[in-house]
Amino acid sequence: MPVVTIADVLDQAGRFEKMLADYYQSVAESTVSEGVRLLTDYMSRHRERMSSQLAALTPSDARRIRSTPIHFQPKAADCHCLEGVELASDAPADDVLDVAVQFDQCLIRLYRMACEQVADEQTRAFFEGLIRCEERDEIQLKKIKAMDYF
Numbered sequence: 001m002p003v004v005t006i007a008d009v010l011d012q013a014g015r016f017e018k019m020l021a022d023y024y025q026s027v028a029e030s031t032v033s034e035g036v037r038l039l040t041d042y043m044s045r046h047r048e049r050m051s052s053q054l055a056a057l058t059p060s061d062a063r064r065i066r067s068t069p070i071h072f073q074p075k076a077a078d079c080h081c082l083e084g085v086e087l088a089s090d091a092p093a094d095d096v097l098d099v100a101v102q103f104d105q106c107l108i109r110l111y112r113m114a115c116e117q118v119a120d121e122q123t124r125a126f127f128e129g130l131i132r133c134e135e136r137d138e139i140q141l142k143k144i145k146a147m148d149y150f
Contacts, residue, residue, distance in 0.1 A: 006123065007066035009114045010050055013107060017050075020103050027096065036093050039144075053129055065126055070117035097145040104138040 028040035054062045108131055115127035 003069050003071055005066065006068045006070065006114065006118070009070070009110065010054075010066065013110055014050060016103075016107070024096075027091070032090055033093070036091065036096055039093050039096055050130065053126060053133075057126070061122060065120075065123045068118055068120060068123050070114060094145055097141050100141050101138055101145075104134045104141070108134045108138070 024040040028037045031037050031040070054065075057065065111127045111130045111134065115124055115131065118124050118127070
């Protein structure tokens with residue numbers, strides 16, 4: 001079993017969040033729907049949970065958490081959640097929301113797998129906070145879809 005650090009997991013999640021933000025930005029720039037443009041623009045900018053969670057810690061606690069080893073590479077760490085997903089410039093907001101929910105579910109799996117491998121309470125609480133944020137986001141996106149705002 002390979003040993004990775006929490007930093008490796010967070011870096012992978014960060015790369016995935018940036019990829020999704022870039023993806024949403026490109027959809028926002030190419031769509032003809034004002035509703036989809038507003039939705040994707042919002043979604044491309046609100047993905048900074050890890051940074052804010054780490055910033056809330058003291059620098060030494062953040063370093064300690066980031067250097068914590070875990071004894072396996074989480075299966076979801078490669079996060080292939082968006083492979084093959086393409087949204088046309090005229091894609092409805094429902095499709096954009098579905099992709100966002102899929103992304104949140106991927107991050108939830110990633111954070112849960114990492115959380116299960118740590119014994120330190122502060123590190124566990126860090127991941128549990130990230131999980132709660134993603135779960136709230138997923139619920140909010142589902143509500144937006146159900147209310148058919150766009």
